[in-house]
Amino acid sequence: MSALARALGFSVAMILAFAAITYVLPQVKGEAPEEEEMVIGELTMDSFVALGEKLYQGKGTCTLCHNSLGRAPDMLTYDVQSTSLERIADSRYQGQAGDAESYLRESMLEPSAYVVEGFGKKGSNDTESPMPAVNQPPIQLSDIETDAIIAFLQQKDGNPVTVALPSADAAPAVEAENTAAAPALAQNAEEAIAKFGCAACHAILGSESPVGPSLKDVGQRLQPDQIRISIIDPKAEIAQGFPPIMPEFPNMALAELEMVVQYLSQQTGAQP
Amino acid sequence: MSGISITLQRFRNASFRRRLLTLLLVAMFGLGAVMLAPVATADTHASEQHSAALDSAAGNPETALEALPAPKPKRGDYPNIGTSSRAIVWVFAQMHLFFGALVLAVPIFVLVIEFIGFKTRDDRYDDMAHEFMKISLTAYAITALFGGTLALSLFLLYPQFMTYMMRAFGSQVLIYALLFFLESMLLYIYYYGWDALRYGNRKWVHLTLGLLLNGVGSTLLVVANSWSTFMMAPSGIDPASGAITGSLWEIMKGPLWNPLNLHRFLANIAFGGAVVGAYAAFKFLAAKSAAEKAHYDWMGYTSNFVAILAFLPLPFAGYWLMAEVYAYSQQMGILAMGGILAWLFVIQAVLICTILLAANYYLWNGMARTDGGERYRWMIKYIALVLIMGFLVWITPHNVIYSGSEIARLGGSAHPVLGPLGIMPAKNIAVFLMLVMTFLSFQLYRRADKEITVNWRHWGNALMIAIYIVACVNIVFAGVYYGYFTNTVYKVGSSVLQVMSTVVVIVSGVVIDTLMFKGAKKLPVNWGMVSNRSQYALFALPIAFTWLMALMGYIRSSVRTHWHVYAVMKDNSPDNFIPPLATVGNMVTGITLLFLVFVLFIFWIANLSGTRQLPPQPQGDVALAGGGK
Numbered sequence: 001m002s003a004l005a006r007a008l009g010f011s012v013a014m015i016l017a018f019a020a021i022t023y024v025l026p027q028v029k030g031e032a033p034e035e036e037e038m039v040i041g042e043l044t045m046d047s048f049v050a051l052g053e054k055l056y057q058g059k060g061t062c063t064l065c066h067n068s069l070g071r072a073p074d075m076l077t078y079d080v081q082s083t084s085l086e087r088i089a090d091s092r093y094q095g096q097a098g099d100a101e102s103y104l105r106e107s108m109l110e111p112s113a114y115v116v117e118g119f120g121k122k123g124s125n126d127t128e129s130p131m132p133a134v135n136q137p138p139i140q141l142s143d144i145e146t147d148a149i150i151a152f153l154q155q156k157d158g159n160p161v162t163v164a165l166p167s168a169d170a171a172p173a174v175e176a177e178n179t180a181a182a183p184a185l186a187q188n189a190e191e192a193i194a195k196f197g198c199a200a201c202h203a204i205l206g207s208e209s210p211v212g213p214s215l216k217d218v219g220q221r222l223q224p225d226q227i228r229i230s231i232i233d234p235k236a237e238i239a240q241g242f243p244p245i246m247p248e249f250p251n252m253a254l255a256e257l258e259m260v261v262q263y264l265s266q267q268t269g270a271q272p
Numbered sequence: 273m274s275g276i277s278i279t280l281q282r283f284r285n286a287s288f289r290r291r292l293l294t295l296l297l298v299a300m301f302g303l304g305a306v307m308l309a310p311v312a313t314a315d316t317h318a319s320e321q322h323s324a325a326l327d328s329a330a331g332n333p334e335t336a337l338e339a340l341p342a343p344k345p346k347r348g349d350y351p352n353i354g355t356s357s358r359a360i361v362w363v364f365a366q367m368h369l370f371f372g373a374l375v376l377a378v379p380i381f382v383l384v385i386e387f388i389g390f391k392t393r394d395d396r397y398d399d400m401a402h403e404f405m406k407i408s409l410t411a412y413a414i415t416a417l418f419g420g421t422l423a424l425s426l427f428l429l430y431p432q433f434m435t436y437m438m439r440a441f442g443s444q445v446l447i448y449a450l451l452f453f454l455e456s457m458l459l460y461i462y463y464y465g466w467d468a469l470r471y472g473n474r475k476w477v478h479l480t481l482g483l484l485l486n487g488v489g490s491t492l493l494v495v496a497n498s499w500s501t502f503m504m505a506p507s508g509i510d511p512a513s514g515a516i517t518g519s520l521w522e523i524m525k526g527p528l529w530n531p532l533n534l535h536r537f538l539a540n541i542a543f544g545g546a547v548v549g550a551y552a553a554f555k556f557l558a559a560k561s562a563a564e565k566a567h568y569d570w571m572g573y574t575s576n577f578v579a580i581l582a583f584l585p586l587p588f589a590g591y592w593l594m595a596e597v598y599a600y601s602q603q604m605g606i607l608a609m610g611g612i613l614a615w616l617f618v619i620q621a622v623l624i625c626t627i628l629l630a631a632n633y634y635l636w637n638g639m640a641r642t643d644g645g646e647r648y649r650w651m652i653k654y655i656a657l658v659l660i661m662g663f664l665v666w667i668t669p670h671n672v673i674y675s676g677s678e679i680a681r682l683g684g685s686a687h688p689v690l691g692p693l694g695i696m697p698a699k700n701i702a703v704f705l706m707l708v709m710t711f712l713s714f715q716l717y718r719r720a721d722k723e724i725t726v727n728w729r730h731w732g733n734a735l736m737i738a739i740y741i742v743a744c745v746n747i748v749f750a751g752v753y754y755g756y757f758t759n760t761v762y763k764v765g766s767s768v769l770q771v772m773s774t775v776v777v778i779v780s781g782v783v784i785d786t787l788m789f790k791g792a793k794k795l796p797v798n799w800g801m802v803s804n805r806s807q808y809a810l811f812a813l814p815i816a817f818t819w820l821m822a823l824m825g826y827i828r829s830s831v832r833t834h835w836h837v838y839a840v841m842k843d844n845s846p847d848n849f850i851p852p853l854a855t856v857g858n859m860v861t862g863i864t865l866l867f868l869v870f871v872l873f874i875f876w877i878a879n880l881s882g883t884r885q886l887p888p889q890p891q892g893d894v895a896l897a898g899g900g901k
Binding site for chain 2: 018069
C-alpha cells in the first residue's frame with residue numbers, strides 16, 4: 001500500500017472515530033425561546049402557574065444556575081416565601097420590598113438588592129450579584145412572565161399565590177379573586193394520591209385495581225429516585241406486563257410530588 | 273547640537289545592517305500609525321459621536337445612521353435558498369479559519385527557524401524553513417478563496433446582520449482589505465526572494481521582510497478576532513437598543529478580545545506546526561533514500577517541537593478566555609461549561625488526550641535516534657500510566673441521563689466511586705498532571721542526546737526531581753482539598769495553584785536544562801533511524817487538532833444561542849437553535865474531511881513544484897543507446 005493510502009486511511013479512521021463519540025452522547029436540542037402566546041382573558045391561576053414553571057425551566061433560564069450544583073441557591077429545595085421574609089429582615093438587604101411577592105420581583109429585576117452569602121460576584125464581597133436582570137437581554141421576560149414565575153415559586157411550596165392574574169380590569173378585584181382561585185394543594189400524601197387518582201389504576205389506599213402495578217410494595221422494588229422518575233416521566237420505563245397508559249401530571253406541585261414519593265417509598269408490603 | 277542632529281549623525285555612522293533595520297522599524301511603526309489613525313481620530317471624537325447619535329433627529333445622516341437601533345429581523349426576512357444557511361456559513365467560515373490559521377502561523381516559526389539557520393550558519397535550517405513556506409504559500413490562495421466565499425454567503429444569507437456589522441465596524445473593513453494586500457505582497461516577496469536574499473546583509477533584509485509579514489499577519493488576526501468577540505460580548509453600543517455609541521476602538525476592545533487574540537495566536541502556531549509535521553511524515557514514509565528519510569525525520573521532529581511548544585501554554589490561554597467569559601456573563605459561561613454544550617467537552621477531552629498521547633509517543637520513539645535515550649526508557653511506562661489514568665478521569669462524566677433501573681443498579685444518580693471523578697476538580701488534576709508528564713517526556717527527549725558535564729549536575733538533577741514532586745503533590749492536593757472539602761467559590765481558585773505549579777515545572781525545567789547543557793557532550797543522533805509507526809503520531813496530531821479547532825470554534829460561537837450579537841441583535845432565522853450533538857459531530861467531521869482533501873491537494877502541489885520532467889530523448893538517440901549495449 002502506498003504511503004498516501006496508508007496516511008489517508010489512518011486519518012479518515014481517526015476522524016470517523018471522533019464523530020462516533022458524538023453519537024453516544026445524549027442528543028439534546030437547544031431550542032430558542034418562543035414567545036408564549038397567551039390570551040389574557042382566558043388565563044386561570046392553574047395555567048398561569050404552569051406558565052411560570054415553564055418559564056422557570058425554559059426561557060427564564062433560571063435552572064441554569066439555580067440547581068443542585070451550587071452555582072446559585074436552589075429555590076426548589078426551600079420555602080421561598082419564608083426565606084424572602086428572612087432576607088428582607090437581614091441587615092445586608094438593600095432593597096425596597098415589604099413582602100415576599102415584591103421581594104421575589106425585586107430579586108429578579110434588581111438581583112444585587114440582596115446577594116445570598118457566598119454567591120456574589122468574585123471580589124464584590126457579596127454586594128454584587130452575577131445574575132442578570134430578567135427583564136433585560138438576553139433573557140427579556142415581560143412583566144406578565146415575571147409574575148408567572150413568582151406565582152409558580154409561591155405555589156410550589158403550598159403558599160397562597162398573591163400575584164394578580166394579568167387582566168385589563170382593576171387589579172385589586174382580580175387579585176382577591178385569584179387568591180381564592182389558586183389550586184388547593186394536598187395536605188398529605190394520601191390526599192395527593194386521591195387528588196391525582198392514582199388508586200384508579202394502582203393497588204393502594206384500599207384499592208385493588210389491577211390496571212397498573214401494585215404500589216403496596218413499591219418501596220421494596222424501587223428507590224425513591226426511580227419512583228420520582230416514574231411519576232414525572234411515566235413513559236421512561238414501563239413495568240413489564242402492563243400497558244403504557246399512565247398519564248403525566250403537569251399540575252402536580254413539587255411539594256405534592258415529594259409527599260407522594262416519600263409515602264410510596266415506605267410501602268414495603270408489610271402488614272401494619 | 274540638537275537631539276535630531278545627534279540622531280541623524282548616529283544613523284549615518286551606523287553599519288548598513290543597523291541602518292536598514294532602523295529604516296524598516298520606522299516604516300513599520302509609521303505604517304501602524306497610518307493604519308490606526310482613523311481609529312485614534314474616531315476615539316477622540318467618541319463622546320461627540322455619542323451625543324450626536326443620541327440626538328440623531330437633529331444630526332447629519334451619518335450620525336443618525338449610527339443612532340439606529342440594531343435590526344430586528346423576522347423569520348421571513350431571512351433569504352431562503354432551500355438549504356440551511358447556517359450550514360453553508362459554518363463550512364465556509366471554518367475552512368477559512370483553518371487555512372487562515374495555517375497561513376498566519378507558518379511564517380511565525382519559519383522566521384524563527386530561518387534566524388536560527390542564519391545564526392548557526394547551518395543551511396539545513398534555511399532549506400527547511402523555505403520548504404515550510406512552500407506549504408503556506410499554496411494555502412494562502414485557498415484561504416483567500418474561502419474568505420471571499422464566506423463574505424459573499426454572509427451578505428447573501430444574513431443581510432440584516434451584515435448591515436449591522438458594517439455599521440459597527442465601518443471603515444475598519446477597508447483597513448482589513450489594505451492589510452490583506454500588504455500581506456500578499458510581503459508573502460510573495462518573502463517566499464520568492466528567499467534565494468536572492470540568502471547571505472550577508474541581504475539575509476537581514478529577508479529576515480526583516482519576514483518580521484513585517486508576521487506583523488501584518490498578526491494584525492489581520494486581531495482585526496478579524498474583534499468581529500467574533502463583538503458578536504459574543506458587544507461593546508461601544510447602547511445595550512438597550514444596540515445603537516452604535518462608541519468609537520471603533522471601543523467597539524474592537526471588548527472584554528473577550530485579548531483573551532481570544534492570545535488563544536488563537538497560540539492555537540494557530542500549534543495547528544500550523546502539526547499540519548507541516550504531517551507533511552514531513554508523509555514525505556518520510558514515501559522517501560526512497562536514507563538522506564531523504566533523515567531530512568524529513570528532522571523536519572517532522574521540528575514540526576512536532578513547534579506544535580507541542582505552542583500547545584503546552586494553550587490551556588492557560590483557554591482558562592483566561594473562559595474566566596473572561598464568566599466575568600462578562602455567568603450565564604454564558606455556565607451554558608458553555610455546564611449547560612447543553614458541556615457534553616461536547618467530553619469529546620474535547622478525548623481530542624486533547626489524543627494530542628498528548630500522540631506527542632508523547634512520538635517523543636518516546638524519537639529517543640531511539642540516539643544511544644543516550646536508553647538511560648530514560650524505563651520511565652516511559654510510568655509516564656504512559658499517568659497519561660492513561662488522566663485520560664480515563666477526564667472522560668468520566670458526572671451525571672448522565674439514566675433510566676430507573678440504571679439508577680437502581682448505581683444506587684443513586686451518580687456512581688458511588690466514579691461519580692466524584694466526574695466533576696471539574698478531578699479533571700483539573702488529570703489535565704495538569706498530563707501536561708507535566710508531557711513536559712517530562714519533552715525534557716527527557718532533549719537530554720537523550722547529551723551527556724551533562726557540569727560539576728553540579730547531581731544537585732541540578734535533584735532540584736529538578738524535587739520540583740516535579742512538589743508540583744505533582746501540589747496539583748493533587750489543591751484539586752482534592754479545594755475541590756472536595758470547600759464550597760463552590762474556592763473550587764475555581766484551586767486551578768490557579770495548579771496552573772502555577774505546572775508553569776513552575778516548565779519554566780524551571782527550561783532554565784535548569786539550559787544551564788546544565790553548557791559544555792555538555794553531544795551524542796550522535798541518527799536522523800531517519802526512527803520507526804515508520806512513529807510517523808502516524810504526526811498524522812494523529814493535525815487530525816485531532818483540526819477536529820478540536822472546529823469543535824471549540826462551534827462551542828465559542830454557540831454560546832450566543834439565539835443571538836447574532838449577544839443580547840443586542842436576535843437571531844430569528846430557522847437555524848437559531850443549538851443542534852443535537854450528533855449533528856454537530858457530522859458537521860465537524862464533514863469539515864475536517866474537506867480540510868483533509870484540500871491539505872492533500874496542497875501537499876501534492878508542493879511536491880509537484882519540485883518535480884521536473886526529463887526532456888524527451890530523440891528516437892535516434894534511444895535506438896543508439898539501445899544499440900550500444
